[in-house]
Amino acid sequence: MNYTSNIYTHWKQAKGAIALTLMAIFLPACNYNEPQAITPATPQQQRNQVSREVVDNEIAEVTDKTDELIGKTVTIRTQPIRLIGPTSFTVNDKELFDSQNILVINATGKPFTLPSTNDIPLQITGQVRRFDLAKINQDYKLDLQSEYYSDYDDQPVIVAKSLALSPNPGELTANPSAYYGKKLTVTGEVENISSAIAYTLDEDKFFGGEDLLILHTKSQPRVKQGEQVTVSGVLRPLVIAELERDYNLTWDSNLRKQLAAKYRNQPVLIVTN
CATH class of the missing domain: 2.40.50 (OB fold (Dihydrolipoamide Acetyltransferase, E2P))
Structure with missing residues (x-):
């Protein structure tokens, strides 16, 4: 299976998409040491959608096939789960993951507001890496603070270069x-x-x-x-x-x-x- 392209769920025969680089995440000031849960979506709302982009893999493979995806660019469409830091959040899909959430870090340099509830999906495009605070800060010219990421060292992360609201x-x-x-x-x-x-x-x-x-x-x-x-x-x-x-x-x-x-x-x- 080819992991060099984008990742979506369900429809494997989709043909291509018009991508759009959108604004990155900008979150209001709050206590990120206690991550804020977003209102849960219904099972129907949690289902990932289709893309016309080249798709061969499922979102679950970001965790299941991490070693093969490291350094690759992926695109997923899923709901945000919770805020982690001023420019990061987690995503998951109960139908595809067991319990592990994927950390997403904004590296677009532009403000973007997460939806107030997680019934509105996001389309996320970025590079899969293992979390290394110093290396990610250096490579993407970020200023991530260690206090928010102690639980994510060496865990899979998507460093997002594009974030978009993706409502139905x-x-x-x-x-x-x-x-x-x-x-x-x-x-x-x-x-x-x-x-x-x-x-x-x-x-x-x-x-x-x-x-x-x-x-x-x-x-x-x-x-x-x-x-x-x-x-x-x-x-x-x-x-x-x-x-x-x-x-x-x-x-x-x-x-x-x-x-x-x-x-x-x-x-x-x-x-x-």
């Missing part, structure tokens, strides 16, 4: 105001293909949620009906004039009219890459 499509359509203007990574099943740059992601699991409109600002290979994809971008309300102004869109007039009539002021994920 239905969460975004049911509660868009909480996500407007934020950079997100979203996974779902393709439906209602209007063109090569516009389609929706199906949401049949989130109560009150509707399908999410995806709009690419540049031409791309056409997706297929029913295909599982992961896309990254910024959530905005569909205001045609503002989107044309901000992204220099060159869509045809029929598509413009179609989207304006059906999705006016509805949430849309704008994908720029």
Whole structure:
């Protein structure tokens, strides 16, 4: 099995993804010597999602196959468990791990706020290493303090170069105001293909949620009906004039009219890459 690429669960045949480097974690001041538990998610919410990136491994292998993964870059999608230090937290998945949590350290250099509960997954991309405080501080120009990490010496750690909120499509359509203007990574099943740059992601699991409109600002290979994809971008309300102004869109007039009539002021994920 090839461990040189990204890691996800469940769907092994996913084809590729549009990655997005997002902001890193910035946590409010608190007593990190007593890690703060995040509200547990339901079993349904704990399930990891699919990616179009090349995937061959499961998140569990970050612990099970650590020796083979050391130095490799992985991508996982999972819920945060608890805060450890000002720039670190742990992740886990009860269906795949026994009891060991994986430490994740922010090395992006940008602020990022964890969700208040762990029912919203994160997409994390970073290098797998064994924890060595001095070496990680040196290699990534960090200032990690030993008081937070005494239990993690020589344990597997993901040094994150990309962190993104990764809510389900239905969460975004049911509660868009909480996500407007934020950079997100979203996974779902393709439906209602209007063109090569516009389609929706199906949401049949989130109560009150509707399908999410995806709009690419540049031409791309056409997706297929029913295909599982992961896309990254910024959530905005569909205001045609503002989107044309901000992204220099060159869509045809029929598509413009179609989207304006059906999705006016509805949430849309704008994908720029």
